[in-house]
Amino acid sequence: MGAEPKLNIPLHVKYIQSLGENKDDLTYHLTAHLRMNAVYWGLTALYIMKNKDALDREEMIEYVMSCWDEQAGGFGAHPDHDAHIHATLSAIQILVMQDALDRVDVDRVTKFILSLQQPSGVFAGDAFGEIDTRFLYIAVQALSLLGRLHELDVEKTVGYIQRCRNFDGGFGAIIGAESHAAQVFVCTAALAILDRLDVIDQETLAWWLSERQLPNGGLNGRPEKLEDVCYSFWVLSALSILKKLNWIDADKLIKFILSAEDLEHGGIADRPGDQPDVFHTQFGVAGLSLLGYPGLEDIDPVYCLPAKITEAKGLRKDWEALPRRV
Amino acid sequence: MSHVSGGDMPGKPPLYCEREDWSDIVPIPQYDGVNPLAPIFYNPEYKDATDYFRGIVKTGELSPRVLELTEKIIRMNPAHYSAWQYRYRTLLAVKAPLDVELRLMDSLAIHFMKTYQVWHHRRLLLTLLTASPSTATTSKPLPDAFDIATSELEFIARVLEEDSKNYHTWSYREWILAHVDDARLWLGELPYVDDLLEADVRNNSAWHHRFFVVFSRGGKRSGASPVEEAEVLQREISFTKDKISLAPNNPSAWNYLRGLLDHTHTSWGKLVVFVLPYTQLQPTTHSSDEVVDLDNPKPPAEAELPCAAALDFLAEAYVREGGEGVQKAVTLWKSLANEHDTIRKKYWEYRIKEALASKLV
Structure with missing residues (x-):
């Protein structure tokens, strides 16, 4: 470099x-x-x-x-x-x-999570009842980490994701909602955990994801919106799961993420010059890891956990990040 | 964080710990034990209100003063989901007039439109208000679901004037249309989207909503005849062509075009005549004796050409033809990979490889 x-x-x-x-x-x-x-x-x-x-x-x-x-x-x-x-x-x-x-207390947490599934297949976040494909993914991942995935109604869960698919190939937060890169990540990763990636049109989805890269190298979450460092994880993780990570220009994106570093106080911001926070720091670093940036640990794009951890638990799915640079 | 004020301003209302009518509640301070990445915070007004909130939750009280307290907390911190949840339970328990609650929420929705609790709370209220009248307590006789939804759609439009791409607001609009599902409501949506796209042709949320109204959720309910369906398709193709001619490098319009063609199983080949001028290096010059083709508006003179989305579309149309089309597509993809969309070089190379491989089979 x-x-x-x-x-x-x-x-x-x-x-x-x-x-x-x-x-x-x-x-x-x-x-x-x-x-x-x-x-x-x-x-x-x-x-x-x-x-x-x-x-x-x-x-x-x-x-x-x-x-x-x-x-x-x-x-x-x-x-x-x-x-x-x-x-x-x-x-x-x-x-x-x-x-x-x-x-x-694995039994109790499992019960709590399963109690939040709605008749439509989506999950609520809590007793207040807000629903979102994010909560569906969260439920699927949590059950997987707890070794309780077999207690989930998989057909119902997958069915809801399928009904969130939009005409442009992406996915939204609920049925009818606009495609959004963060929602694409949660839907794709949930299907990966459930071994049901067969239900989506992977090529169209990966095309939509690759279209998120803007001339300055950064990624946006929807067409005609601004770039933001956190999409470095949402877009890249979904592309890794679809094994199409090389469809974006890695060098340009690395440059963009690094340009959002706060070299005075530390941390990474949403875009250059803004205030850093722990959320963008994590997703900037995770994005760099998927891009093969040198000196970092591998991150598992399905679980957003260190790959060592998911491998040790026997949970690694068939994804591909870019080779680690030296 | 300008919406949070300090506790020492003149004319401030008293803290709960100073109020006689709250003296029966034992405030519970925030946990302050071991706390990595989570420091203890000091704002007297917020601390006071949330201490009393924890006190209320502990006793399980559901009363009118809980509405006052939770409103205060929500105004300081609209993401406090426990306050929202407890407020909703209290509203039901004290049979508070929900129409009054809805009006109170109007100002909060505009202030805090990026907070999803604001919209979820509204959704809960609307679910009750549009259900059978017996389930909702109101201050005055309740209008029917259509009238309620109409005024909601007007309200949402006001919020979207502040931020025309707000994700929660749009999702809420789509939810209420599907929930009430009244033909008269669906009819008003198309002129509304027209206006928004008139104001900003690159508003992807508006394009998405158009698809939702015309083809996906709204389209499903119409029971249109095949003739009517063909008219709708024609109308939408013409509309999209016009919008592309205004701003050729607008991915939202191109995505809409692709989506509607696939949704209606329409051949992409029909659009080739329209798309070709957008794939040229220079805008076609209009000679005075040329007959203007109203069905196929040309790119404006100042357009940046060729347009990558047009090259992509044309290649897709060709490759779907098969035969000779595959080679034509490969040529276009090469121009995208090497010249017009180099940032996605690997994607275009993938398409070339796949197409040539399937041709050999």
């Missing part, structure tokens, strides 16, 4: 470590509903940057367990928050990465 900009791993590690220390920051309290997710994003980014131990393991496990909602049988995003399927998956992913899944 010569004189090209480089991923500043030590700085990003420091940035993630510092996130828990900023006690006066208003934003943090307002994002309490995403706190468990933030821990998962931070830990995954550290793992991919080969700094898994930069955060204290015991402290993290204790935090996760403090978010357990005894009444519902799932995890909330923060202590005393109601159980939500998104926080529940993040908790499971964290515990899997920390090799502490034995702390979870």
Whole structure:
């Protein structure tokens, strides 16, 4: 890569470590509903940057367990928050990465997740009842990690995904909703876990995904929208699952992701010059990993977990990232 | 975070911990134990309200003052999903007038349109309001589902004026059309989409909605005769051609064209005459004695040509013809790979390889 900009791993590690220390920051309290997710994003980014131990393991496990909602049988995003399927998956992913899944009451979590499936096949996020193909994917992945996929009504689940397919080949959040790259990722990854990729027109979908790349190298989520670093994961993961990752221009995308690095404070932003956050840091690093950027761990695009972890659990599906550069 | 104000401004309402009418509730502070990536936060007003919210949840109280408290929290933090959930339960328990709640939600929806809870809460309210009258408590007699939905669609249009591509807002519009499923509502959608595309021909959400209304959900319910269906198809092809001629490098319009042809099993070959001028290096010059072909509007003089989407379309039309068409397609794909769309070089090379391989078989 010569004189090209480089991923500043030590700085990003420091940035993630510092996130828990900023006690006066208003934003943090307002994002309490995403706190468990933030821990998962931070830990995954550290793992991919080969700094898994930069955060204290015991402290993290204790935090996760403090978010357990005894009444519902799932995890909330923060202590005393109601159980939500998104926080529940993040908790499971964290515990899997920390090799502490034995702390979870698998029967109860399985019951909680299955209770959120609707007659149409989609899943709700919580008792409030919002539905979204994201929650469907979350349910499928969580059940898979817990070894309880056999308890899922697969036909009903796959049927809902099929009905979210749009005329342009993409998928939306609910039946009738516009195609969106993040929803394409969740639908494709859910089908991969269920070994049902046969139900989609893979070539048209991969074409739609490759069309997301803009002349500046970045990817957008829908036609005529702005590029954003987080799509580096949504688009690339789906293309990896379809084994068509080389349909985008990797060099240009790497350059775009690195241009969104905050080289003063650490972290990666949605696009150059913006404020970094742990979400875009994680998905920028994950995107770089799929593109074969040197010095990173492999990420599994189906589970958005380190590939070592899913391989060890025997969950690796048939996906292809770009070869690791040296 | 300008919507959160501090607790020391003049004329501020008192905190819950200062209020006599809340003195029976024991506030429960936020957990502050071990907390990686999760610091303790200090904003007196928000802390006070959420401490009392936890206190209320603990006692299980469902009363009018819970509506006041949850509204306050939601205004400070619209993503607080527990506050929304508890608010909805309370509305039902105290039989609060849901039409009043809906009007209250109007201003919140515009302020917080990117928060999905705002839209989900609305969806729950509308589900009750459009069900049989006995299930919803209202302040005045309830209009029928059609009237309610009509005013909802008007409201959504106002929100879309603020952000014409908002994903949650559009999904909500599509949900309500399908949910109420009234022919009169579907009829109004096409002129609405026309207006939006008039304002911004590159609005992909509007193109998506057009397909939803004309072909997918809206199209399914019409029970149109084959003649009517043919007219609709013709109308949509003409409409899309016109829009492409306004902005040839607009992927949304090209995607719509491809989608409607496949959906109606129409041959792509029929569009070749229209598409060809968009694949040329220069706009075709209009000589004065030339008869203008209204069915096939040409690219404007200032258009950036050739248009990659047109080359892609033409190649697709050729390859579907088979025979000689395959070679013509390969030539076009080569021009895309090497010159006109080099960022997707690998995709075009894949198409060439696949087409040549299937030709040999």
